[in-house]
Amino acid sequence: KRNLIEEAEKVLNNNFQKEGFTIPCEGLYPFQWKWDSGFIAIGYAYFDVAKSKKEITTLLDAQWENGFIPHIVFHTDSDTYFPGPDFHKSELHPQSSREFRSTGMTQPPITGFILEEMHRIVEDKEDMLSFVKSHIDRVYKNHEYFYGQRDPRNEGLVYIYHNWESGTDNSPMWDDIWKTMNPPEYEFERRDTTHVDPSQRPSKREYDHYLHIIEIAKNHNYDDKAIAETSPFLIQDPLFNAMLIKSNESLINLYEVIGGHSNKIDQLRIWQRKSIRSFNEKLFNNELGVYVHYDLRNEKQISFVSSSSFAPLFAGIPDIDKAKVLVNTMLERFGGEDKYLCASFDPANERFNPKKYWRGPVWINLNWMLYYGLKKYGYDELAKRVKNDSVELIDKAGFYEYFDPRKNMYKNMEHGGYGGRNFSWSAALLIDLLK
Ligand code: DGY
Numbered sequence: 113k114r115n116l117i118e119e120a121e122k123v124l125n126n127n128f129q130k131e132g133f134t135i136p137c138e139g140l141y142p143f144q145w146k147w148d149s150g151f152i153a154i155g156y157a158y159f160d161v162a163k164s165k166k167e168i169t170t171l172l173d174a175q176w177e178n179g180f181i182p183h184i185v186f187h188t189d190s191d192t193y194f195p196g197p198d199f200h201k202s203e204l205h206p207q208s209s210r211e212f213r214s215t216g217m218t219q220p221p222i223t224g225f226i227l228e229e230m231h232r233i234v235e236d237k238e239d240m241l242s243f244v245k246s247h248i249d250r251v252y253k254n255h256e257y258f259y260g261q262r263d264p265r266n267e268g269l270v271y272i273y274h275n276w277e278s279g280t281d282n283s284p285m286w287d288d289i290w291k292t293m294n295p296p297e298y299e300f301e302r303r304d305t306t307h308v309d310p311s312q313r314p315s316k317r318e319y320d321h322y323l324h325i326i327e328i329a330k331n332h333n334y335d336d337k338a339i340a341e342t343s344p345f346l347i348q349d350p351l352f353n354a355m356l357i358k359s360n361e362s363l364i365n366l367y368e369v370i371g372g373h374s375n376k377i378d379q380l381r382i383w384q385r386k387s388i389r390s391f392n393e394k395l396f397n398n399e400l401g402v403y404v405h406y407d408l409r410n411e412k413q414i415s416f417v418s419s420s421s422f423a424p425l426f427a428g429i430p431d432i433d434k435a436k437v438l439v440n441t442m443l444e445r446f447g448g449e450d451k452y453l454c455a456s457f458d459p460a461n462e463r464f465n466p467k468k469y470w471r472g473p474v475w476i477n478l479n480w481m482l483y484y485g486l487k488k489y490g491y492d493e494l495a496k497r498v499k500n501d502s503v504e505l506i507d508k509a510g511f512y513e514y515f516d517p518r519k520n521m522y523k524n525m526e527h528g529g530y531g532g533r534n535f536s537w538s539a540a541l542l543i544d545l546l547k
Pocket of ligand 1: 194276281304
């Protein structure tokens with residue numbers, strides 16, 4: 113019988129680099145990615161605590177003086193990825209790391225809740241607590257950065273200025289923003305489409321938009337204030353903000369275990385109250401029955417349902433009534449018998465594409481959050497379905513980056529596993545789901 117946990121451990125160990133971080137997968141993503149590193153640390157916590165800690169240390173070592181943590185850290189050189197360090201030029205920002213080159217954008221703030229997960233998982237709590245003690249202030253500083261620099265209206269909701277910050281890179285959510293822009297046709301060599309079938313990746317024109325927003329940010333030396341004033345992409349994202357809220361909660365819990373730090377705990381509680389209130393007031397869409405994105409540049413909600421719409425369950429943001437509305441929406445639109453949960457974009461919408469990256473496929477990290485979120489609210493049956501679907505997809509297809517939600521794609525030796533193979537977070541989170 114197949115031992116999925118052993119296979120998953122092998123995937124992680126093979127992707128581990130001697131510099132002390134783990135690539136998401138070979139070729140396609142040859143550096144350290146922020147939210148990948150967090151999920152990867154959860155997997156290692158079960159079988160190699162030293163690597164788990166190392167993963168977080170190497171990420172936090174690249175933190176900027178202002179508390180910012182970048183989305184990619186370029187510890188090493190590689191010519192298999194575009195755009196690399198010479199395009200991003202993080203050195204333009206006066207407070208960027210002098211030691212590690214990186215991008216000038218971030219990714220969902222997972223580090224706080226990852227520390228709490230690591231502490232939950234390991235047996236030697238005392239040892240992990242001393243690791244947490246020596247790293248937690250840097251994560252707190254990162255939250256200070258978010259509330260200080262990314263919340264210009266002081267709402268408790270932080271903005272992202274690039275679709276790559278959302279983690280849900282090419283979601284149909286962004287299509288209407290691209291229509292407000294008209295970037296030049298940049299000349300560059302894509303590398304992603306040499307590793308993965310182009311039908312599973314963003315288009316050339318989408319990349320023009322992605323690069324253009326970076327060019328604007330670079331023109332302002334990655335200054336947050338200038339970006340908030342000029343970026344055509346300026347979004348309050350429910351997934352991103354839910355991760356921040358979840359991480360606030362974890363920092364409070366961990367500081368309480370550590371003892372002392374009452375000023376930080378008080379500040380975290382103030383942020384937390386304001387964030388949760390604004391989140392429910394501003395990001396809920398009654399007609400759709402879910403949380404949605406808010407476009408700060410164009411002053412409107414973006415009225416689409418995605419797996420990000422359900423992520424607030426993981427952070428305990430909805431009350432019981434709202435949670436029920438969310439679950440009903442999930443079941444109605446995403447939960448048909450012919451589908452695996454949970455598609456990344458509304459299968460009932462014409463923009464849904466079951467093969468294309470964040471335009472429809474199932475992602476294991478979102479499923480992992482939904483599993484714990486549904487359990488938190490007592491939806492045990494549905495939680496179990498999300499977990500079983502995740503395990504079944506990996507069992508049938510392998511440790512892919514994303515998966516076709518249509519069940520009939522997995523018949524007769526065929527499978528709907530797409531994107532990168534031997535993908536680290538699919539392996540890491542499978543370990544947690546199976547333990
Ligand atoms: C990519 O290159 O597609 C990455 O997801 C960006 O973070």
